[in-house]
Amino acid sequence: MSYTFNSNCRDCDKCVAECPVAAVSVVNIGGHSVCRVDGGLCINCGVCGRVCEKNAVSDSSGKPVEYLPREQWPVAQIDYARCNGCMLCIEACPEYILTMSKPLFEGDLQGVAFLLSEEKCTGCGLCADSCPVQVISMGKRNASA
16 A cells, blocks of 8 residues: 545645655645655655645555655665675666766776765665665664765
């Protein structure tokens, strides 16, 4: 089950703009514009709820999701020493902000996963979920981000 919107929704479109997989849209029901989540597209990342200052979003268990300033959202953190360079996280990232690094040392045959932009990371966790060697975790953002 995906996220849902309650009557607090004021159709501000922040959730539509921020959803990393375009699962949120605005629909007209009985002359009223409301946001709706496409359960087939939703990845249960919670971004729609974190951007909503009206607390109009509930998670899949029905619990309201509280607004959270972007600087407090989780961000992908990669243990470069343990990364095997499989690129599954790169393929999983809906924001396309992971890439392979250049070789780290002479003779290195492959790079490692590298986060291009901490600022653009939505904290969805798909990269961490896809990592077969569990070297990606979701943690706090750097203070400078």
